[in-house]
Amino acid sequence: LSLEKEINEAIARQQFSLVFQPKISLFDFGITGVETLIRWQHPEKGMITPDRFIPVAEETGQILEIGSWVLEQSCRQISSLIRSNVLPEHAKVAVNLSARQFTDPHLLQRIRSVLEITNIPPHCLELEITESTLMEDVESAIQIMQEIKKTGVAIAIDDFGTGYSSLAYIKRFPIDVLKVDRSFVMDIPEDKNDMAITAAVIAMAHKLSMTVVAEGVETQEQLQFLRQNNCDEGQGYLFSRPLSLGQLHQFLSENE
Ligand code: G
Numbered sequence: 161l162s163l164e165k166e167i168n169e170a171i172a173r174q175q176f177s178l179v180f181q182p183k184i185s186l187f188d189f190g191i192t193g194v195e196t197l198i199r200w201q202h203p204e205k206g207m208i209t210p211d212r213f214i215p216v217a218e219e220t221g222q223i224l225e226i227g228s229w230v231l232e233q234s235c236r237q238i239s240s241l242i243r244s245n246v247l248p249e250h251a252k253v254a255v256n257l258s259a260r261q262f263t264d265p266h267l268l269q270r271i272r273s274v275l276e277i278t279n280i281p282p283h284c285l286e287l288e289i290t291e292s293t294l295m296e297d298v299e300s301a302i303q304i305m306q307e308i309k310k311t312g313v314a315i316a317i318d319d320f321g322t323g324y325s326s327l328a329y330i331k332r333f334p335i336d337v338l339k340v341d342r343s344f345v346m347d348i349p350e351d352k353n354d355m356a357i358t359a360a361v362i363a364m365a366h367k368l369s370m371t372v373v374a375e376g377v378e379t380q381e382q383l384q385f386l387r388q389n390n391c392d393e394g395q396g397y398l399f400s401r402p403l404s405l406g407q408l409h410q411f412l413s414e415n416e
Pocket residue numbers: 196197198209210211214227230256257258402
């Protein structure tokens with residue numbers, strides 16, 4: 161069976177699920193929100209990682225249906241976690257948007273309807289868009305982002321530093337959150353160049369009034385460096401791996 165057909169079966173048989181990776185404040189170590197990440201439990205092949213099937217679903221267009229489900233499901237989950245006081249009122253859920261979803265003419269309508277159906281305040285939702293997606297067509301990306309901003313939903317630029325973005329455009333993007341890519345954080349403190357870039361990106365983002373999240377934080381040394389350089393939030397195995405809903409409950413009760 162082709163992966164495309166298998167993805168159709170996966171959609172029909174509800175083989176997709178979500179895991180949640182906490183984002184932590186580097187000032188008080190409280191949880192600021194979660195990023196949702198999709199998982200595919202295949203009945204015979206076991207877990208298929210998003211790196212394998214997201215590019216295929218993007219190619220075939222199946223990502224629109226999958227992404228729409230991820231968006232609604234993410235908002236439902238965060239809503240119930242806030243209502244049951246498991247997450248604080250200000251907690252956000254961050255959802256990854258692929259390029260095809262970002263340019264889908266129905267995106268705005270879908271965002272508005274999901275906010276309405278799940279009844280979450282718009283500021284609780286953040287959309288993560290990669291630098292490369294934004295650079296595909298800069299002028300229309302700016303327009304789409306402005307429309308998203310009008311709904312009250314926040315925008316994060318994901319994998320920052322790995323695409324081909326120009327600083328001339330960054331200043332025109334209405335971005336709330338900048339996520340420093342894991343590849344820069346990974347070799348801190350051994351790689352002095354990565355440290356210089358990370359510190360400079362944090363300072364730049366702050367001057368552009370963005371919140372900065374460091375991805376892939378795995379060690380105390382990295383944490384210390386990020387705190388010294390006023391990075392706002394961290395995400396990574398040092399704090400927590402992506403968790404199932406049950407594990408997230410457990411994590412939050414242990415970290416109160
Ligand atoms: O843990 P991880 O293997 O989940 O993620 C691998 C890649 O897949 C990352 O680049 C991540 O952004 C992407 N990804 C994970 N979940 C989703 C999703 O729901 N939608 C999209 N478009 N990408 C996702």
